[in-house]
Amino acid sequence: MTNYLEVRNLSKRFGDFSALGDVSLDVVEGEFVCFLGPSGCGKTTLLRAIAGLDPQTSGTIRQKGRDVSALPPAQRDFGIVFQSYALFPNLSVTDNVGYGLVSRRQNRAAILKRVTELLALVGLPDAGPKYPAQLSGGQQQRVALARALATSPGLLLLDEPLSALDARVRLRLRHEIKALQRTLGVTTIMVTHDQEEALTMADRIVVMNHGAIEQVGTPQEIYRRPATAFVADFVGSMNFLAGTLMAPDKVRVAGVDFDCPVQAGLAPGQKVSLCIRPEDVRVRDLPADIVNRVPVEVAELDFVGAFCRATLRAQAAADVALTADFSSNLIRDLGVDIGTKLDIALPPDRLRVFA
């Protein structure tokens, strides 16, 4: 596997404000990478620097071995799709998709053939003669995608491409874009603030915060083994229990010691957060000798649809609360209701500890 894109020590400052601080990143050829983070985290800034639209203050970018750091956008090799689609409203869909082909002096028949091919690829074979205003948002986004792919760029950049669409269309397009990317094998970078989008579409996710990269990893790695408290909190739901590290594999919360994975980087006596995802809390069939058992009382029960999110309070310490996801079956089988007392267990291999 070769690195298609190498970003080194990239910084971007606006006056005193640092939008990107010393960011380094590799993207492998054919990979689908998502930049994920809250608004203002620098993900769009990084994407626009890679495109050359808003050049970095310092640092280098190499694309396919070529140093493109100082090149204007027109001399770089990429296709781009914006959240606003940026379709030319006065040109037909055919002319939009063929826009970049016309200037390459191909003959009209060849252009038309390529446009037809692309429109079929994005599932809009009959849209050619229409104008953008006559298409739905999802259709416009597909045309924008076809236009970006028309010149067969080596790198596809997607800047929040799905944010302007309604939920149902968004779900469908997620799969379509991912499938298309897999078929074409084009190296793709997508910016999004939607963690679910990143988790379902990306080969690798780059989680960003305050202009820096927090973690790079596959969706499973990001979700299962968040590297920082920020990632743990931003991706998925997470319980944060305030405690103290007693031994490398023991955290004390409200006077009770919990077993946890060995913490190499933290010193005993340090204040830490003990973290567990709501769906990892065990309730059923607890063996008698199970570790990290806690007797709790159900304080609140929020119906979410497929499951219920329960707020549980420790019977021994009412100010310690955590949320857990209970399936409808479990609620029925155990007769859980507000005020119900039951025992839960926090499986050590599912616990994360952050300073």
Next chain:
Amino acid sequence: MSLAVPGLRIGLSRDDLMMRAGVVLLAGLLLVMLGLPLWALLAKGFEDRDGKFVGLANYISYFSTPALFQSALNSLQVASITTAIVVPLAFLYAYALTRTVLPMRWLFQGISLIPIFAPSLLPGIALIYLFGTQGFFKALLGDGSIYGIDGIVIAQVFYCFPHATLILTTALATADARLYEAADVLGASKRRVFFTVTLPGAKYGLISAALVVFTLVMTDFGIAKVIGGNFNVLATDVYKKVIGQQDFSMGAVVGMVLLAPAALAFLVDRLVQRKQVALLTARAVPLVPRPKFARDLFFTLFCLLVSAAILAILGMAIWGSLIKYWPYNLSLTLDNYDFAKFDSNGWDSYWNSVRMALGAAVFGTVLMFTGAWLNEKTRGFGMMRGVVQFLAFLPMAVPGLVLGLGYIFFFNAPNNPLNFLYATMGILVVNTVAHFYTVGHLTATTALKQIDPEFEAVSASLKVPVWRTFTRVTAPICLPAILDIAIYLFVNAMTTVSSVIFLYAPDTKLASVAAVNIEEAGTTAAAAALCVVIVLTSAAVKAAHLIADRFLFARLQVWRRR
């Protein structure tokens, strides 16, 4: 751990270089069209008649000449009174247009715009017919006279009314219906709603309208010239100094004095506008007035009255132009339209006006739109773009007379290589475009800001040169704004008197200037006739624009339909 990398210099593409060259060219052009003439004017004020530097001597002599200083006070007085009358009047009219159920709203709106199509001396001439020494209603004035401050104010009210109405209509049109619903639900009285919702919403429009009217009156020349009598104002002083006494230095000083209040009003307006935040968010619900008999009746009557006054003034000018010998022989004739009898240029001055207006519309629209695009879309290059932005806003603060005066000093200088332009049609076109640059530039900039900002990024990624996207996408999308600019330039070029009065040559005399000359020579009827021809021409062009907009461009722009 980061290495100290020196600030990166990004390479420039061919597009970038081309656009930067365009911005530099534009800045140079605007400098020649505006900056240098104004500089020449400023310098002239410090010279004596022979061109020797005399420091502040001219200014000292100006302020110590009571007659001249009195003109400044007169100008301020007329401007203040006119503003105090026009703004409330225009507010009520705009309120009627936007907040009440008015029968034939489009007609009332159209009538309110009529004065825009007329040269400013038209209301002056009409008032002479009505109340002049031989006026129809002279008796109503008793011992008073229409020549002087009263006549100026009435004519100025007519002339400034559409400008204030346009601004206030825009201000009142952008209202959020939900604010009114909320006030209703909270049980606020009508009075309270007006003072807490309506008026604050129109606050910036009111300030803007007042400043625009004030500046218009301060700097207008035609009205005071025609009906001012012995009541001198700054604008007529400049004219007298320069044309009458050939005292260019003193003319420059009066010009600078005239510039001060206009520039001040402009600065205040900019400051106020900056404070304004968008009242109408994307989610606001537009207010649709519901019928209410008493209110609608009152405002319909009010609009009828105002419209009747406007039409009476226009009608009087038309009638006067058709009458054989006022007031003794009221039979109708077209003799007054045989301009050759009154002015050696005859109808030529009219055709000069049309040629000049067409030239200004074409040259100005191309320059303003391309210029606004370059300044909006050029990557980086902040300093130079700032210079262009400043120069583009400058004309708003500069009265036409002052700019025209600057043109004499700059282009007529023997050592200026552009001297060949002097006394040609070219300098009239350039001067007119410069005089009205700001509004065109703003219209273009607003239109450009409304389209997707990423078109250029998309073109770059598709390796399409930026000029192709400009001609194939950006300009076609902005066609309505481009036409607006062209019509605006045409109409203003037809009606303007102030800046071109110093710049015409015998063979390039314009209709509006000829009207001033003919009126000066005492043939009011022919001057009225020339004004009527100008009104008809500019109104016809505007009407053609509206019709074309409705039928032709709707077909050209199918893509706008959903």
